[in-house]
Amino acid sequence: MGKLKVTIISARDLEGKDIGGTSDPFVVVSVGTIKHKTDHLTKTTNPTWNTSLFFDLPPSVNPATESASFEVFDYDRLGSSDLIGRATIALGTLYKGHAQKVDLRLANSRNGILSVELLAEDFGQAIPTTTQTTTNPQQGGFPPQQQGYPQQGYPQQGYPQQQMYPPQQGYPQQPYYGQPPMQGYGYPPEQGYPQQGGFPPQQGYPQQYPPQQYPPQQGYPPYQ
Template identity: 30%
Template sequence: MYQLDIILKRGNNLAIRDRTGTSDPYVKFKLAGKEVFRSKTIHKNLNPVWEERLSLLVDTLKEPLYVKVFDYDFGLQDDFMGSSYLHLESLEHLRALDVTLDLKDPQYPDHDLGTLDLEVTLTPKEGDLKESLWRSFNSLKDVGVVQVKVIRAEGLMAADVTGKSDPFCVVQLSNDRLQTHTVYKNLNPDWNKVFVFNVKDIHSVLEVTVYDEDRDRSADFLGKVAIPLLNIQNGERKSYALKSKELTGPTKGVIFLEIDVIFNAVKAGLRTLNPLEQKYIEDEPRVSKQLLQQNFNRVRRCVMFLINAGCYINSCFEWESTQRSVCAFVLFVVVVWNFELYMIPLALLLPLAWNYVLIASGRDNRQDVQAMEDLLEDEDEDYDKDDKVDVVLAQTLSKT
């Protein structure tokens, strides 16, 4: 037994069937001679967008899925616009696949009648998963498998100034981490992605995190759920309220998941005696005030050097010192007379050389060292304050 999930996305360059130069297309799906789904009608459009979903239980993969497109005519027989079929045996299991079907007319096979874009996911039911489970036991470190279907989310937080978000979902089990695609400008995204992880410890916790994609900077956090594998009910499609990063309180939105866990109880019990697997995927570090101040001091020294050099050159033009202006004039003539292109990068090295002289002499480092010590003290105080705030927040939430 298999579950076939299909998303009918769109049609491209469909055939014209109306006198107005357009069509009113809809799609029918047939399996084993029976109609299993009919889409809505998109009026007066040759590039319709449906974004409709259907789920089927399939006993055998030998029967192909037939897809037919018709033009709706009110009160008349609907016009045929093309057909195609999908061989289920060729589909990869447990993975969402983007499929493009070429529409043809059996009477005129050389005519191009457009294409349909689908997303297809073929999922074995529990009996077939058990077969995959036993095959996975070839690895002695694995105690089972977990299949996670990320369906959709609703009511997410608006992270953009437009009042929308560009959400994607990250599914993580110990050190295994997989990610869905991004749904742009949407607070109720549909992902319909299926992921499979090998389970090394049945006491592990499955973490599902929703982020907002930002092209110019790191992704914004929208919400997170943590689900112990032992608390999962197989085959149950369930909604989970999103929580904060520390899982101490709720945030906006819910996510819909369907999870199946199959494991060998004997191997899982033996694995319990071993220590937990060390987690190598760490959270993003906080911004270091020390590094920020250090970079600021470097930029400041370069800028001050350029300002001082500009003031010195300007004083030569204003003849504040006759001797200095005459020397500058002679130097200018010599440089112009002997100028070569390679001298430009050499001149740019002067600020770096000046910084090196200051650091080597220790004249500029003393103030920076004192500033760094003060900043480190301030940073420790800030971290202590953050920890106290987290403790107070946790206590408040536990009381409520």
């Protein structure tokens, strides 16, 4: 046995059947041979009922193939009620345990709309989970994106390469800092001063002493 809850919420733009262009509307809901109805409201074409009707479906009613029918009438105290419009909805389209609000356009009516809510308590389709399955893979993609950070970071982690500081622990070897810069500035080429130290070859002055024949100038005595 299936349990169905039907809530008749409201209607709008109903056709006026009485003098003055209004109606006294009420709704009859049928599922198989079971029928329930709302109270009638007076002199309105936009009624609001907010009335819940409960159906205990017998085993002879198969919700997968059965429909719920809705008929809106104009109540008449002295005669039969006038039909304003009707609509149906297949119970097989309902989701189990999930209340569904539906706006039904009334047949045999120019503009009438009936708003209802149906709840299949223990029968109906399973609620789709496609939105969850599509979302979870997208959320599961974050770990792959996070795995990209190590790939982007490790190439930039030249810090282990900057650990050349142990070779730079040559602070005791700081004498080298002076020598390489001097080689860079060209001071070694300017060390031609040792080549300019050819002054020792210019020390021929002692060799010029023999040309200074000062002893031969002692010939002043011969001029006497």
